[in-house]
Amino acid sequence: MNSQSLFYKTFGRNYMCGCGHMAKQKTLFIINKCRGVYTLDKSRDYCPQCWRKAAIKCAWCGEIILPGEPITLYTPREGVTVPEYAVVYKEAPLQLVGCLRWDCADTGASRAGFWVMPGKVQRVASPLEMLIAGVPSGSSEAIVVNDISDPSETIPIDD
Numbered sequence: 001m002n003s004q005s006l007f008y009k010t011f012g013r014n015y016m017c018g019c020g021h022m023a024k025q026k027t028l029f030i031i032n033k034c035r036g037v038y039t040l041d042k043s044r045d046y047c048p049q050c051w052r053k054a055a056i057k058c059a060w061c062g063e064i065i066l067p068g069e070p071i072t073l074y075t076p077r078e079g080v081t082v083p084e085y086a087v088v089y090k091e092a093p094l095q096l097v098g099c100l101r102w103d104c105a106d107t108g109a110s111r112a113g114f115w116v117m118p119g120k121v122q123r124v125a126s127p128l129e130m131l132i133a134g135v136p137s138g139s140s141e142a143i144v145v146n147d148i149s150d151p152s153e154t155i156p157i158d159d
Helices: 002-011 048-054 127-134
Strands: 014-016 022-024 026-031 034-039 070-074 088-090 095-099 111-116 120-123
Touching (some): 022 026, 026 048
Antiparallel strands (some): 014 022, 026 034, 070 095, 070 111, 088 095
């Protein structure tokens, strides 16, 4: 990872991204002490700096949520102190953006959307909402969601 990143930093071509910034094809970056390699996609819509700025912290565990990751939208109980870094999805009732990690979300059925560029929630039907809406009364059909982190297996909801 480091040698490839060094090669691209030294010899790599700069590309103009849709965000207006210049970027290399591959860039080594660090977010919250986690190292990674950002690779420009074919559309080159966003540079690594914009992608890093779009990263947020989970309102419940404080871990990083990157663009493209599935999210939850939980309402805190009364008396719970909301961290300053928490991202509010809705004010009434208060809904905070959280991650879908094992130690944080109740279940995979809690997935309510995805954190997408340029740093916003793309709301999708949760697996439970899909089940309720998709099974006609008296039907024996089941709703199967193979991968809750795959946006192509979702039903988008307009806000």
